[in-house]
Amino acid sequence: AMNDTPLRGVFLDVATLHPQDLDLSALRATLPRWDMHDHSSVADGPRHLEDAVIAVTNKFVIDAALMARAPRLKLICVAATGTNNVDLGAAAERGIVVSNVTGYATPSVVEHVFGMILTLQRRLAEQQYAAHSLWAHQRDFSVLDYPTAELHGKTLGIVGHGELGRAVAAVGSAFGMQVLIAQRPGGDDRDGR
Numbered sequence: 540a541m542n543d544t545p546l547r548g549v550f551l552d553v554a555t556l557h558p559q560d561l562d563l564s565a566l567r568a569t570l571p572r573w574d575m576h577d578h579s580s581v582a583d584g585p586r587h588l589e590d591a592v593i594a595v596t597n598k599f600v601i602d603a604a605l606m607a608r609a610p611r612l613k614l615i616c617v618a619a620t621g622t623n624n625v626d627l628g629a630a631a632e633r634g635i636v637v638s639n640v641t642g643y644a645t646p647s648v649v650e651h652v653f654g655m656i657l658t659l660q661r662r663l664a665e666q667q668y669a670a671h672s673l674w675a676h677q678r679d680f681s682v683l684d685y686p687t688a689e690l691h692g693k694t695l696g697i698v699g700h701g702e703l704g705r706a707v708a709a710v711g712s713a714f715g716m717q718v719l720i721a722q723r724p725g726g727d728d729r730d731g732r
Contacts, residue, residue, distance in 0.1 A: 590609075615635055
């Protein structure tokens with residue numbers, strides 16, 4: 540019967556996380572059996588979750604109807620910062636714990652934010668075009684068609700003051716920017732992402 544089935548976990552969409560970069564040995568050690576699926580379609584969901592006690596998902600949606608077809612499910616781990624792909628109300632009603640990942644990739648996100656800011660502020664696409672196509676044809680061997688400005692002294696607005704907001708603010712301050720933080724009225728976003 541159902542209770543005699545060995546405890547099983549399922550990773551529903553491991554390919555969405557670039558599995559070559561992952562060491563899943565600690566995860567595999569938590570239960571006697573793990574089923575790893577590169578991707579799961581909506582049609583696959585009931586079969587993949589059948590008898591699973593733990594489900595790991597990155598982007599695959601686990602809704603109330605799917606939870607109803609997975610009576611042994613006790614834990615849903617979202618391998619991302621959000622939980623929008625899990626029906627949290629249905630999980631709470633069924634006593635299923637839902638967890639997500641916090642505090643990962645912060646340096647990468649901050650670097651990307653400033654990579655984009657600098658690309659736009661320094662007009663890198665236009666400057667690259669000018670260097671390759673225009674400079675050699677200029678009388679003064681310089682192109683001034685795409686003026687840029689420094690970040691120093693500019694205002695940086697950040698919505699939310701969680702881990703990412705604080706990290707972006709710190710780098711903005713290091714550039715000499717005036718940092719303004721917007722938070723929810725009456726809210727304390729210090730622990731948010």
